[in-house]
Amino acid sequence: MPNGRETEKSLMPLLITSMAVIAPLLFILGLVVGNQLQGGGALSADSLSSWLSAIATVAIAVLTFILAKETWYLREAQIQQLAELKRENIRPNVGVQLESSQVGMNFINVKISNLGKGIARKVSFTFLDRQGNHVTANQDVVVDKFLKLGIFRLGIESMGIGQVISSFVFSFLDLGKDLKGEIFKPYLSIAIKFEDIEETPYTNTFAIDFAQFEGSSELGGDPLHKMATEIQKIRESIVKVAGNSKGRIGVNVFSSTDRHDEAEETRKWIEQQRGQTNG
Numbered sequence: 001m002p003n004g005r006e007t008e009k010s011l012m013p014l015l016i017t018s019m020a021v022i023a024p025l026l027f028i029l030g031l032v033v034g035n036q037l038q039g040g041g042a043l044s045a046d047s048l049s050s051w052l053s054a055i056a057t058v059a060i061a062v063l064t065f066i067l068a069k070e071t072w073y074l075r076e077a078q079i080q081q082l083a084e085l086k087r088e089n090i091r092p093n094v095g096v097q098l099e100s101s102q103v104g105m106n107f108i109n110v111k112i113s114n115l116g117k118g119i120a121r122k123v124s125f126t127f128l129d130r131q132g133n134h135v136t137a138n139q140d141v142v143v144d145k146f147l148k149l150g151i152f153r154l155g156i157e158s159m160g161i162g163q164v165i166s167s168f169v170f171s172f173l174d175l176g177k178d179l180k181g182e183i184f185k186p187y188l189s190i191a192i193k194f195e196d197i198e199e200t201p202y203t204n205t206f207a208i209d210f211a212q213f214e215g216s217s218e219l220g221g222d223p224l225h226k227m228a229t230e231i232q233k234i235r236e237s238i239v240k241v242a243g244n245s246k247g248r249i250g251v252n253v254f255s256s257t258d259r260h261d262e263a264e265e266t267r268k269w270i271e272q273q274r275g276q277t278n279g
Helices: 004-037 045-089 141-147 150-154 172-178 223-242 256-278
Strands: 094-100 107-114 120-128 156-159 164-171 187-195 201-209
Touching (some): 094 187, 094 201, 107 156, 120 141, 141 150, 141 172
Antiparallel strands (some): 094 107, 120 156, 120 187, 187 201
8 A cells, every 4th residue: 555655756747747837827827917017908919829838838849758757667667567576586594493303302403495486595594592692502402403514614516496405404302302302492693694696695584383293293193204114024024934134035947847857756766665575
């Protein structure tokens, strides 16, 4: 909704144009009234025509100036709009979020993603406390967990459109030991600085309040992770059955010839046994 200043600015050209048109009429009317009051009689046709021509020329000049000025403003607005559209088409948007691992909700992964329309370059991270003060290594237990990852210490040189970088960052079980059980008290902000391909700087800030994890629970689990675990168990069972370090199953293969020879040997052995019995 436009404010009062924008409304006043939009009405200004209309007021100026109206004054430029009305002013000549008022001037002529003033001349006629003044001439009548002084008893000078009516203006001559030549004098009146000259005044009208002069006033019309001035009015046209004023209107031309106003039109040129508005055209210039319109062109500036179009150029600015095109520049903004171009900037939006190459603008990156780097974000950070924490999410539970598929292995279990006690294991937390950090995910860095570029959700913008352009490539992000020279991505760097700065950690801040509740008061906005810079937090460095060995000053905060949680920050130390993040700084173990090179992407937070050294930054990221470039992130493509839609690129996601994910890594395990900490476990609530280990964090609880380091914080002596007060795992829901930490709070930190991550300030992300990055540039687009034209070196235009941007900044995003994300707050992480560990109090939001209090009372969280999970029912069941990730079915894909469970399926992968069961398949791994089946594989291990097959390896045990194979009894071979290389995972090969020992199988003796017999052809039809082998079976015929085995049957012939069995028949001869039976006949031999019968002959011994009869003898």
